[in-house]
Amino acid sequence: MLGMLVNETRPALLPLLGFCVHMDRREKSEIASQNVASARRKVLQVRRAVKEVRNPVASSRNEIGGLNMRLNVFRAMALVTAMCMVGGALGETVVVGQVAPLGAPGSPGNQLRLGAQVYFDAINRAGGVHGMTLKLVSRDRGLRNGETVTTTRKLVQETEPLALLGLVGTGPMEELVASGLLAESGLPVVGIRTGAVSLHKPTNPYLFHIRTSYAGEIEKILTQLTTIGFNRVSVFYENSSFGKEGMGLVQRIIKNKPAMQLAGQATYEPGTTDVREAAKNLAMTKSQGVIAVANSAATAEFYREYRQIEKNAQVLALSTVDSAEVVKRIGPASAKGLIVTQVVPDATNTTIPLVRELHKYVEKFGPAEIAIDQTVVEGYLSAKVLVEALRVAGPKPTRKKICSALNSIKYFDAGGVIIDFSPSNHTGSRYAELAIVLKNGKLMR
Numbered sequence: 001m002l003g004m005l006v007n008e009t010r011p012a013l014l015p016l017l018g019f020c021v022h023m024d025r026r027e028k029s030e031i032a033s034q035n036v037a038s039a040r041r042k043v044l045q046v047r048r049a050v051k052e053v054r055n056p057v058a059s060s061r062n063e064i065g066g067l068n069m070r071l072n073v074f075r076a077m078a079l080v081t082a083m084c085m086v087g088g089a090l091g092e093t094v095v096v097g098q099v100a101p102l103g104a105p106g107s108p109g110n111q112l113r114l115g116a117q118v119y120f121d122a123i124n125r126a127g128g129v130h131g132m133t134l135k136l137v138s139r140d141r142g143l144r145n146g147e148t149v150t151t152t153r154k155l156v157q158e159t160e161p162l163a164l165l166g167l168v169g170t171g172p173m174e175e176l177v178a179s180g181l182l183a184e185s186g187l188p189v190v191g192i193r194t195g196a197v198s199l200h201k202p203t204n205p206y207l208f209h210i211r212t213s214y215a216g217e218i219e220k221i222l223t224q225l226t227t228i229g230f231n232r233v234s235v236f237y238e239n240s241s242f243g244k245e246g247m248g249l250v251q252r253i254i255k256n257k258p259a260m261q262l263a264g265q266a267t268y269e270p271g272t273t274d275v276r277e278a279a280k281n282l283a284m285t286k287s288q289g290v291i292a293v294a295n296s297a298a299t300a301e302f303y304r305e306y307r308q309i310e311k312n313a314q315v316l317a318l319s320t321v322d323s324a325e326v327v328k329r330i331g332p333a334s335a336k337g338l339i340v341t342q343v344v345p346d347a348t349n350t351t352i353p354l355v356r357e358l359h360k361y362v363e364k365f366g367p368a369e370i371a372i373d374q375t376v377v378e379g380y381l382s383a384k385v386l387v388e389a390l391r392v393a394g395p396k397p398t399r400k401k402i403c404s405a406l407n408s409i410k411y412f413d414a415g416g417v418i419i420d421f422s423p424s425n426h427t428g429s430r431y432a433e434l435a436i437v438l439k440n441g442k443l444m445r
Contacts, residue, residue, distance in 0.1 A: 115378065130394065218291065303335065
């Protein structure tokens with residue numbers, strides 16, 4: 001009788017079955033295995049559904065058959081959907097919010113969004129988290145002071161997200177923290193694209209970082225320069241809270257390195273690439289290394305101008321610089337030799353499990369035009385950490401439960417990057433490496 005029921009309802013079931021074939025069995029297993037508890041609950045649901053289908057079908061001969069048969073159609077559809085989804089049935093939606101500059105296609109905000117969306121799509125195709133579908137709602141913000149707070153407050157009121165992800169910038173994040181919005185709402189933020197020490201220490205209960213701090217990056221740079229015998233350094237930095245903090249960190253760390261000397265410093269204004277004077281001034285210092293605390297566009301123009309004057313000194317940029325954007329802007333020949341700190345694995349190195357997984361899912365779910373760079377990897381990693389927290393939080397997540405779950409994540413291997421949080425430490429990763437741009441525009445570590 002159950003077979004007859006399925007045959008009769010085949011036209012209604014085919015669209016649901018079509019949804020399932022987008023992922024092969026091995027891929028479903030990979031993601032579903034991460035959600036064992038949810039899968040076990042689904043088995044029990046399926047067993048109950050089978051009993052409900054069999055009993056009414058058997059008794060329908062003596063009851064009002066038409067009504068029971070229509071009810072059974074819906075039950076059978078639910079049964080097949082549950083069997084296909086493996087990890088959980090279609091259920092509630094978990095909204096995750098993002099507020100960032102999204103105007104330019106290759107902007108950090110857009111790249112973070114693309115990386116996060118790829119992982120959410122993969123999880124949703126495998127049944128979600130405890131049967132819940134993940135929805136990323138991204139809102140564009142301008143560059144004026146206060147816009148981050150205004151836009152985020154509106155997003156929170158309109159969509160009621162359980163968490164925020166993929167926020168960008170030191171100043172905007174400092175404004176958001178100072179506004180009290182996160183404390184008022186209890187809203188966790190995962191994966192902030194800034195390494196500002198002011199946002200790492202003291203530990204903010206709502207900010208969860210998946211990248212090391214700028215202090216960690218600068219320590220890595222200065223240690224490298226010391227190792228190769230360079231002792232005269234200067235700093236090119238943005239005239240903003242981000243740049244000034246970076247400048248201050250260099251001064252502080254150099255005090256603990258007696259052989260090091262700060263030879264000079266020069267600034268540029270935010271939102272501009274007027275860097276010619278800065279390049280001239282720093283070239284006169286005869287520095288052996290220049291640390292760039294700047295964005296991609298300004299660093300690209302600075303490096304081109306500086307190289308026309310000074311051929312030998314190394315220029316080393318923080319992870320805020322996307323080497324691919326630099327190459328795109330000034331060309332591989334002009335970008336050759338630039339060194340950039342990396343706080344996530346190389347986006348092209350598919351021997352690293354995290355990167356290999358990202359490439360696989362981009363091929364299956366990502367937009368065809370997506371260019372996988374370090375920022376996409378960072379967005380993907382942020383989403384993966386948040387999903388892990390949702391798994392730990394259980395089938396009825398709240399903002400408070402997600403914060404508690406994040407605090408409980410210990411030595412989580414996200415695929416070659418270890419994430420480790422505690423209530424007193426929200427700097428989840430210490431990953432930092434240096435990579436150099438080659439003449440073909442590619443990075444080599």
